Amino acid sequence: MKKIKKVIILVIIFALCFGTLTGCGKKEDVPATTGDVTSTDNSNGSDKDGIQMDAEQVYKYSFNSDITGLNPMLNTTGPDNSIHNFILETLVSEVTDENNNAVIKPSVAKDWTISEDGTVYTFNIREDAVWSDGVPVTANDFLFTFRTMATPEVGSTNAWLFDGVIVNFGESLYNDGSNPKNNKKPEDIGVKAIDEKTIEFTLTKPYGYFLELLNGAKPIRQDKYEEWGEQYGSSLDKCLMNGRFTVESWDPNVQMTFVKNEKYWDAENTKLQKVERKIIQDPATAAQALLSGEIDYVATNDPDWKKLIIEDGRFETIVAPDNAPEFLGFNVQNKYFKNPKIRLAFSLAFDREKYLEDLREGEGEPLYSLMLGVTNVGDKLYSERVNGKNEVLKDLQKQYPDLKALLIEGLKEEGLDPDPAKMNISYVTRGTTEYSKKSAEWLLQQWKEKLGVEIKIDMIEWNVMWDRVDAGDYDICTAGWGPYYNDPNGLLELYEPVNGYFNSKKSGWTGPDAEKFSEILEKASNSPDNQERAELFVEAEKLLVGTGVIAPTYCKSSTYFVAKYVKGFYVNPHAGLDYSLIYISGK
Incomplete structure (x- = not known):
């Protein structure tokens, strides 16, 4: 169990005084309350525990972006992951309990054991865990899932999570003939089906956050995956589910509707009968939808x-922190951004506090490090362990007071026209909402004022932006990431040049700094000393953030409004919602 740190605890205490609390993150912004289980005269039903519930158990919410697909091998954006959490269940789940603590709960696995040296995990799968077509979930499903993830040709977008963690996983995943060390096959990875209901994982060394990583490996079933091939997850008739809910209907860019999975092993504790996820891109339209009763939170x-x-009085007001940083990514292969001075000029040339004041009503945390204030190394905050030295951008602001001069110096080093006004650069947005437009225009105005640069805005949808990043087809992009576990490595490893999600093919980052960055992460991963690990992470940030490969911007804290009849929401920034607790009472 992981306790929420001081900053988060203060928010929770405030929320307890005024009613509710919400969770947010890159998984997807979904509300959560501290809602005590109480009865109400307006309810007309009760469950076996005696809590009063309305006859109609339907929860409705909106999001501003649709999913890219239902294939957990390939579709793993924030919206995708939020949907997978509804319909797919892995061996364990990390959810928020009634005390707002993040806890690991048994899911498909009823229990598990860990060897004394911490390197062998053995899971026992429930007899009553079944797929949506009634076929039992077996150890082979997870064996096939992990072997598929470790197959280079598949291109699994979450596979990097297990590189260096599971024995031979990386050696199989990157077995493309370019490195003789990567000479293993998927059958060689440290995952073994002991029998039909027992699956065993062998790790390269102890990983205290291994159970958290499992959330990034939602299962697929071999017979259907091989039958449907590339069409797996492209439509509802080519999708298998084993989670608390199943998808009843999917109208792209309009609405996705989930219904209670009656075949789910814990169906008796699922109170909601239906969940409706509506796509509403315009914030004003979403707010009006809340007031009109079309959705239950905004x-x-x-x-x-x-x-x-x-003033309406029907909603709880919630201010909640996020666990995911927003940052800008520079394409280091670009003729301009291959120069660290040019990258740093752009990174330092906008006021992060003013950004929050102008665009987010002052709500959020300005970032001078990739890590948030709630990030831990072991049982202590990262920033406390290193006395704030991780905020490398603050030192660089003092070092470079004249950013336009820094930019011109970088242009000259590259043999380019030293006039910033003649630079040809585009900025791709992560969506086409009004906020995306305002944010882009704000940044471009800052760069124009501080650097004398005119930049083109390329407004594109979320999924298109990710495709562009995957292809290395961008100059500057905006991105964000919710880590799979609470440790600096969960974010830094994204930019590991060979194996990270934003690897050198996407970021363009190669050369001595990139190689040193990789070496530092490897050293930190092998150290059992958390203080040493924290100090190594600072050195890694000096290379990633301190040379402007990325520019951390902010971490949002959002204001949410949840209908008072929505009960049983609990939140922790490092865990998901426990939908066994949520119900409607008094609507």
Whole structure:
């Protein structure tokens, strides 16, 4: 069990005084309350525990972006992951309990054992765990899932999570003939089906966060995956589910509807009968939908809508922190951004506090490190262990007071025209909402004022932006990431040049700094000393953030409004919602 750190605890205490609390993250912004289980005269039903519930158990919420697909091998954006958490269940789940603590709960696995040296995990699968077509979930399903992830040709987007963690996993995943050390096959990885209901994992060394990593490996079933091939997850008739809910309907860019999975092993504790996820891109339209009863919660930073909703009186007001940083990525293969001075000029040339004030009503945490204030190394905050030395951008701001001069110096080093006004650069957005537009325009104005640069805005949808990043087809992109576990490595490893999600093919980052960065992460992963690990992570940040490969911007804290009849939401920034606790009462 992981306790929420001081900053988060203060938010929770405040929320307890005023009613509810919400969780947010890159998984997807979904609300959570501290809602005590109480009865209400307006309810007309009760469950076996005696809590009063409405006859109609339907929860409705909205999000501003649709999913890219239902294949957990390939579709793993924030919206994708949120849907997978509804319909697919792995061996264990990390959810938030009634005390707002993040806990690991048995899911498909009823229990598990860990060897004394911490390198062998053995899971026992439930007899009553079945797929949506009634076929039992078996150890072979997980064996096939992990072997598929370790197959280079598949291109599994979450496979990198297990490189260096599971024995021979990376040696199989990167077995493309370019490195003789990567000479293993998927059958060689440290995953073994002991029998039909027992699956065993052998790790390269102890990983205290291994159970958390499992959430990134949602299962697939061999017979259907081989039958449907590339069409797996492309439509509802080519999708298998084993989670608490199943998808009833999917109208792309309009709505996805989930219904209770009656075949789910814990179906008796699922109170909600239906969940409706609506796509509403315009924040004002979403706020109006809340007031009209079309949805049950909304997130808004607009002061006018906040005032209207608060005055309405039917909703709890929630201010909640995020666990995921936002950052800019520079394509290091670009003729400009291959120069660290040019990258740093752009990274340092905008006021992060002013960004939050102008665009987010002051709500959020400005970032001068990739790590958030709630990031731990072991049982202690990362920033406390290193006395704030991780905020490398603050030192660089002092070192380079004249950023335009720094930019011109970099242009000259590359033999380019030293006039910043003649630079040809585009900035790709992560979505086409009004906020995306305002954010891009704000940044471009800052760069124009501080650097004298005119930049083109390329407004594109979320999934298109990720395709562009995958292809290395961008100059500057905006990105964000919710780590799979609470440790600096969960974010830094994204930029590991060979094996990270934003590897050198996507970021363009190669050369001595990239190689040293990789060496530092490897050294940190082998150290049992958390203080040494924290200090190594600072050195890694000096290379990643300190040379401007990325520019951390902010971590948001959002204001949410949740209908008072929505009960049983609990939140922790490092865990998901426990949908066995959520119900409707008094609507």
